Amino acid sequence: MIDLLHVILLGIIEGITEFLPISSTGHLLIAEKLGLGHRSDLFNIGIQAGAILAVTLIYWKRIWQLFTQWREPANRDYLLKLMVAFAITAVLGFVAVKMGFRLPETVTPIAWALVIGGLWMIAAEQLAARQPDRNEVTWKVAILVGIAQMIAGLFPGTSRSAATIFAAMLAGTSNRAAATEFAFLVGIPTMYAATGYELLKVVKGGGAAHEDWTALVVGFVVSAVMAFVAVKWLLGYIRTHRFTPFAIYRIVLGIALLLLIPAGA
Structure with a gap:
């Protein structure tokens, strides 16, 4: 029962934080260090897939429009920019993998990324x-969003959504809603590709044979539901509010972690 509760909590954390500008990878690592337990790579992939599915469902009309009405100049231009942003992220990400880059497994760099990212968000919004x-x-x-996605992938705590939304806003798409839509639409193929790549590695490595499939399904469903709610709320919130509260949250959380780490917490 306790393990199932941990699975539900991890699904909730992933679903809420994946598309909010506060870093899902960072929060999941923090949750692991706080005692929710280390999960398999396949489990982490599964709950991320739930969040991706949720945002895909939210934007399905826009996605359908882009692909079925691509002959219209505006749709074709938008679709090409999405493809270029995704291609930049994919190429740079592939280079990083080939160079042997590994994500940090300690909280300290994530704490610093949260603080620095929060301060950057406040300045960028101004x-x-x-x-x-x-x-x-x-x-x-499109180019800067593609680069921002790759940078966020290399530094947990940065937040893919924060990096891409503010890259778009500073590069010229100053409207928060328009910048967020482009950032999220670019994130869909990017995250599907990353999830598919990691899933292939797990299956080839034989990890699927020892997986707790009940936990994975529960985590997937919880993550999908929470991500759907979180993104729907965010899209309404940003129409009349700034991202400043998220930045403050990041700074407070990051400082708290930096203060707790020396104390052995």
Whole structure:
């Protein structure tokens, strides 16, 4: 029963934090260190897939429009920019893997990333607020969003959604809703590709044979439901509010972790 509760809590954490600008990878590692237990790579992949499915369902009309009406210049241009952003992330991510990059397994770098990222979000939003309100996604935005995704993937605690949303806002798409939509749409193929790659590695390594499939299914469902609720709420929230509360949360959490770590917590 306790293990099932831990699975549900991990699903909740993944679902809420995957698309909010507060870092899901960082929160899952913190949860592990706090005693929710180390889970298999396949489990982590599964709950991430639940969050991806949720945001895919939220944007399914927009995705359908882009692919079925691609002959329209505006849709074709938007789709090409999504593809370029994804391609940049994929190529740079592949290079990082080949170079042997590994994610940190300690809390300290995540704590620093949370603090620095929070301060950067506050400054970036102030700069974006001085720009004219623009919905257009330029090629500059597409390129920088692709690079931002890769950087966020290399440094847990940075937050993929925060990095991509603010890259878009500073590069010219100053409207929060438009920047968030592009960032989330780019994230869908990126995360599906990353999940598929990790799943292939697990299956080839024989990890699937020893998996707790009940825990994986529960975590997947919980993550999907929570991500759906979190993203729906976020899309409504940002229409009239800034991201500043998320930045403050990151800074407070990061400082708390840095203070606790020397004490052995």
